[in-house]
Amino acid sequence: RKEVEQDPGPFNVPEGATVAFNCTYSNSASQSFFWYRQDCRKEPKLLMSVYSSGNEDGRFTAQLNRASQYISLLIRDSKLSDSATYLCVVNIGTGGFKTIFGAGTRLFVKA
C-alpha cells in the first residue's frame, strides 16, 4: 500500500465548478499535511497547509481527519488557471524529517 494515496484523475470540469480531491495516508506518525500544486514541467509549489480544524484560503478549503487518516481539498468556482496537478503531501516525524508526496491528481478546467 502506498504511504500517500490519491485519485490520479484526471478531473475534467467546466469553469465555475466545484471540485474535491481526496487523499489518504497510512502512517499514523504523520505530523503535518499540505497540498502542493505542480504545473506542467514546473516545480511543485505550496498551495496550502492543512490543519486539524480545517482551513480556507479564498476558493480553496482543506480538511484533515486524523482518525480516518484522510485529507481533502475543495476548490470552488474553478478557474482555467486552476488546471494543474494537485499533490497531497505528508511529513512523517517532527520538523519535516521525511516528506511523502502522493502521485498527484490532475485537474483540467475548461471554458
Place this chain on the structure above:
Amino acid sequence: DTAVSQTPKYLVTQMGNDKSIKCEQNLGHDTMYWYKQDSKKFLKIMFSYNNKELIINETVPNRFSPKSPDKAHLNLHINSLELGDSAVYFCASGSRGSGTDTQYFGPGTRLTVL
C-alpha cells in the same frame, strides 16, 4: 533573487558518465532536499540534509552522492549513469525549526541518459 536555484536546467549525457547537479538556496533555511520525479510524475525523496548533515537517505544507490559544503548548498553527484536515472531532479529547502515545514523547490534539472 531566485530563492532556490539549480544548475544545469537540462543535462543530456551518455550511460556510464559521471555528472553533477548544483543547488543553492538564499532563504536562510537549515534543511535541503533532493527529489526525483520519474516519467510517471511520481515525486520521491532521495536525501535530506539538515545543517550540512545527512538526515535521510531513502535507499538511493550509492552511485548518488550528495554533498553539502554549507547550509546554502546541496549538490548531487551521480556516478556511472544508467538509463533509469533519466528523470527530473528537484532540489528543495525548508526550515525545520519554523514550525511550518513548508518546502520551496528549485526549477528542476531534467536529466536524460542516452
